[in-house]
Amino acid sequence: xxxxxxxxxxEYSPNxxxxxxxLKDVDLEIPMGKVTAIIGATGSGKTTLVQHLNALLMPTKxxxxxxxxxxxxxxxxxxxxxxxxxxxxxxQFSEYQLFEETVxxxxxFGPKNFGASEEEANEKAKRALTTVGLDEHYYExxxxxxxxxxxRRTAIAGILAMGPEILILDEPAAGLDxxxxxxxxxxxxxxxxEKGITxxxxxxxxxxxxxxxxxxxxxxxxxxxxxxxxKTFFENxxxxxxxxxxxxxxxxxxxxxxxxxxxxxSDILSIEDLAGFLSRRKKK
Amino acid sequence: MKNVTLGRYIPLDSFFHRLDPRSKIIGMFAILIAxxxxxGWIGYAIIGAVILSxxxxxxxxxxxxxxxxxxxxxxxxxxxxxNVLVIKTxxxxxxxxxxxxxxxxxxxxxxxxxxxxxMIMITTLLTATTKPMDMTLGIEDLLMPLEKLKVxxxxxxxxxxxxxxxxxxxxxxADRILKAQASRGVDFENGKLGEKITAIVSLIVPMFVxxxxxxxxxxxxxxxxxxxxxxKRIRYKTLKFHAGDYVVIIVSNLILVGMILLxxxxx
Ligand SMILES: Nc1ncnc2c1ncn2[C@@H]1O[C@H](COP(=O)(O)OP(=O)(O)OP(=O)(O)O)[C@@H](O)[C@H]1O
Ligand SMILES: [Mg+2]
Numbered sequence: 182x183x184x185x186x187x188x189x190x191x192e193y194s195p196n197x198x199x200x201x202x203x204l205k206d207v208d209l210e211i212p213m214g215k216v217t218a219i220i221g222a223t224g225s226g227k228t229t230l231v232q233h234l235n236a237l238l239m240p241t242k243x244x245x246x247x248x249x250x251x252x253x254x255x256x257x258x259x260x261x262x263x264x265x266x267x268x269x270x271x272x273q274f275s276e277y278q279l280f281e282e283t284v285x286x287x288x289x290f291g292p293k294n295f296g297a298s299e300e301e302a303n304e305k306a307k308r309a310l311t312t313v314g315l316d317e318h319y320y321e322x323x324x325x326x327x328x329x330x331x332x333r334r335t336a337i338a339g340i341l342a343m344g345p346e347i348l349i350l351d352e353p354a355a356g357l358d359x360x361x362x363x364x365x366x367x368x369x370x371x372x373x374x375e376k377g378i379t380x381x382x383x384x385x386x387x388x389x390x391x392x393x394x395x396x397x398x399x400x401x402x403x404x405x406x407x408x409x410x411x412k413t414f415f416e417n418x419x420x421x422x423x424x425x426x427x428x429x430x431x432x433x434x435x436x437x438x439x440x441x442x443x444x445x446x447s448d449i450l451s452i453e454d455l456a457g458f459l460s461r462r463k464k465k
Numbered sequence: 466m467k468n469v470t471l472g473r474y475i476p477l478d479s480f481f482h483r484l485d486p487r488s489k490i491i492g493m494f495a496i497l498i499a500x501x502x503x504x505g506w507i508g509y510a511i512i513g514a515v516i517l518s519x520x521x522x523x524x525x526x527x528x529x530x531x532x533x534x535x536x537x538x539x540x541x542x543x544x545x546x547x548n549v550l551v552i553k554t555x556x557x558x559x560x561x562x563x564x565x566x567x568x569x570x571x572x573x574x575x576x577x578x579x580x581x582x583x584m585i586m587i588t589t590l591l592t593a594t595t596k597p598m599d600m601t602l603g604i605e606d607l608l609m610p611l612e613k614l615k616v617x618x619x620x621x622x623x624x625x626x627x628x629x630x631x632x633x634x635x636x637x638x639a640d641r642i643l644k645a646q647a648s649r650g651v652d653f654e655n656g657k658l659g660e661k662i663t664a665i666v667s668l669i670v671p672m673f674v675x676x677x678x679x680x681x682x683x684x685x686x687x688x689x690x691x692x693x694x695x696x697k698r699i700r701y702k703t704l705k706f707h708a709g710d711y712v713v714i715i716v717s718n719l720i721l722v723g724m725i726l727l728x729x730x731x732x
Contacts, residue, residue, distance in 0.1 A: 197529065198475050237644045262650065270648040277638075278645035280670035290667070294650030325674060339649060 182248055184211040184234065184347070184379075189243035190254075191229055191403075203229040205403040207243070211396070213347075216373050216380040218390040218411070220426065221400030227383045228273060230400065231349050234381070235268040236261045248346065266295045269345030273352045273383075276332030279324035284315070284335050287324050291343040302342070309342035310335075313368065330361045337365075341372075348372065349381040354389065362386070366393045387429045391415055391450060399424040416447040431455065472533075472592045472632070480709060481523040481594040486603030488710035492717035493591045499720050500583045504727040509579050515720060516586045523594050533589045534582060541578050548574045601626035602704060620694070627683070635676070642671045 191204035203226045211217050219227050232238040233245050233252075240254045250264045258264075272278065281287035288306035289299075297305065310319065313334040319327070324335055337353065350369065354362035370393045372378045384390060390397060390411065397414045399406040406424060407414075414420050418436070421428050428436075431452060435445045443462075449455050481489070499512060520530055548570045555569035595603070605622035612618050643653060646667045653664050 198477070198526070232644065235648055237647060262652065265648060265650055272641065272645045272648070275645065277671050277675055278642055278649075280667050280674075291649040294652075343649070 183213050183246075185209070185244075185246040186230075186233070187244045187246070189233065189240045189245060191226075191233070191238060192241045193229075195241065203403050204233075204240075207403075207405055209398065209405050209408060211379075211381065211398070213379045214373075214377055215395040216370060216382065216393060217396040217398060218394040219381060219383045219398045219400065220385070220387075220390065220424070221406070222425070225400040226403040227400055228351055229403075231270065231351060231381060231383060234347065234349055235265045235270050237270070262295070266343060267345055268347045268349065269340035269343055270349045271337050271340050271351065271353060273355070275336035275351075275353075276329060278336055278339075279332060282323060283321050284310070284324050284327070285320040287335060288338045288342050291339050295343060305342040305344065306338070309338040312341055312372075313338045314364065330357050333357065333365075345378065347379045347381070349383075351383045352385070353382065354384065354386060362389070369393065387426055391429045391431070401425075412448065412450065415450055472589075474596055475525060475529070475593045477524045477594075479522060479524045479594065481519065481590065483709070484594070484713060485704050485706055485710045486595050486599040487606055487704060488706065488713045489591050489595055490600075490603050490607060492713045493587055495714075495717035495721045496587050497584060499717075499724040500580050500587070502721075502724045502728050504724040505731065507731070508724050508727050509583065511723070512583055512720065513579075516583060516590065519590055520586065523590060525590070525593055529593070530586055530589050534585050537581055537585060541574075541581065544577055545574045548577075597629035598626060600629065602700075602702065606704060617695075619698070631679070634679075635672070638675055639668065639672060642668055 186207045186209040189204055189207040190202065193199070193201045193203055207230065219230065221227055229238065233240060234247050236250075236252055236258055239252060239258070242254045244254065245252045247264065248267055250258075250260060252258050279287050281290060285303065285306050288309055289302040292302040292305045293299070307317075307320070310316075315331065315334055315338065319331070319335075324332060327335065333353070337350070340348065348369070353369070354365050357365065366382075366389050369380050369382060373380045382389075382394065394411050396408070396410050398408045401424075407420065409420065414424075415429065415432055418428075421432070431450060435447075435449065435455070438445050445455070445458065449458055496512065496516070499508075502508070520527065549566055552570040552573055553565075553567055555567045555572070557565045557567055558571065559566050592600075601622045604625060605618055608616065608618040608621065646664070647653065651664045651667055652660065653668075656664065
């Protein structure tokens with residue numbers, strides 16, 4: 182089982198003057214059990230792509246396969262609820278979706294919709310809140326009086342509480358302080374390694390891709406420009422050039438060292454490795 | 466949500482798009498009044514033909530205009546049912562059991578429906594060819610004489626333009642929140658009454674929160690850029706009539722006069 186796009190086109194407002202082809206002929210297979218980064222310039226179709234995974238958007242052409250679901254263009258899909266239960270999607274600026282009186286109720290909202298009893302839902306909500314680092318002091322507070330970062334955590338907990346098999350995050354770290362962002366990212370990484378949840382992260386932050394992701398999908402104007410594993414992506418300058426991204430600091434630093442005549446192996450991708458390599462060089 | 470076409474501006478380049486908003490507003494009112502004059506089928510046929518050719522000149526697609534009428538469909542059906550039940554004059558047409566449908570019920574409904582359709586067509590023509598900002602400028606200018614009566618015309622115009630400005634933003638916002646809640650298992654289409662209410666609440670509350678937040682931000686942003694309520698201000702963009710504008714005003718008013726003549730003399 183995996184996530185598969187087959188010749189998928191998606192058009193916003195078809196047959197109107199506002200028609201816009203946001204995905205063009207997308208063929209893509211995302212492996213289960215990994216953390217995949219989806220990157221690309223603003224407006225390249227990242228949000229549009231991930232919204233296909235829980236049938237918020239239906240392809241105008243082609244098919245999308247997720248777990249045991251198969252969504253075909255132009256056909257009504259009956260098992261949407263089951264799909265949405267298993268595929269948790271956290272929105273860009275998810276903090277604006279909170280609406281219940283208390284944090285706990287808001288987080289328990291998802292599980293309840295999917296048929297959990299009151300107690301079960303509260304139990305799941307509490308566990309999810311602990312996972313995102315909000316303790317019982319927050320349970321009875323109004324979500325509206327939390328800080329932006331805390332709201333974001335609450336919204337993510339709201340999805341985690343549903344117990345998804347696939348977790349999709351649309352720019353989860355945007356607008357958070359660097360430390361908060363790093364905490365979020367390592368949380369997703371942990372969910373993947375500890376619980377085996379498949380994670381898809383839409384992001385603009387290359388440092389995060391380098392540090393927390395296994396695979397990279399690059400979108401460009403609604404098309405898949407490339408799909409490789411993270412190491413290959415950051416080891417090859419021409420890949421990064423083609424994707425038109427600003428490489429992470431470590432990669433830029435390596436390029437600088439190389440331009441001064443120091444031959445750094447390309448598979449070094451962390452500060453520790455680089456420091457180790459440099460000290461070994463010095464000893465020699 | 467995205468399919469709301471009523472009142473939406475369509476960025477094209479046509480004779481109507483280039484007109485002064487004031488002449489379009491005046492023209493629209495003239496035709497609207499003409500629609501209300503009981504000038505009979507000939508009159509409506511003339512008005513209909515004129516509006517259709519205007520829509521053609523404005524390069525608008527006819528399905529766009531038809532879509533704008535969708536929200537009215539329920540109302541028309543409702544009207545028809547009421548009329549059929551209530552109006553008992555004219556020739557009896559068909560009898561179903563104890564119940565008879567009379568000719569007048571049909572013609573009355575047809576009259577109202579035709580008027581509604583014409584009204585929607587003409588207002589759509591205005592909103593689809595006029596940028597919201599230009600519309601407000603036009604309204605403000607046309608309200609100017611009321612300034613003497615201490616009517617805060619600028620504030621009214623500002624409120625209208627802000628309201629218009631935020632319609633697309635709010636539609637986008639509603640669309641996003643709808644999707645976010647759908648991802649949490651809310652079913653906006655099916656479900657029992659209780660579930661439906663929860664579904665609506667989960668949309669309305671975040672909408673309110675974000676509206677107030679936006680309003681606050683906007684007020685701050687405007688004040689930060691020196692906007693003072695009630696201060697005297699001048700225009701960056703001034704409106705100017707061209708030849709086409711006079712044509713529109715004259716033609717629309719001629720139609721109005723024609724309809725009045727038709728009503729008085731032909732009937
Ligand atoms: N509701 C909509 N109606 C019409 N066009 C849309 C809509 N939403 C997005 N688009 C268009 O589709 C394209 C892809 O949008 P999308 O939101 O998927 O981009 P993105 O890669 O997520 O960008 P960002 O990094 O800014 O979030 C854009 O060109 C956008 O203008
Ligand atoms: Mg996006």
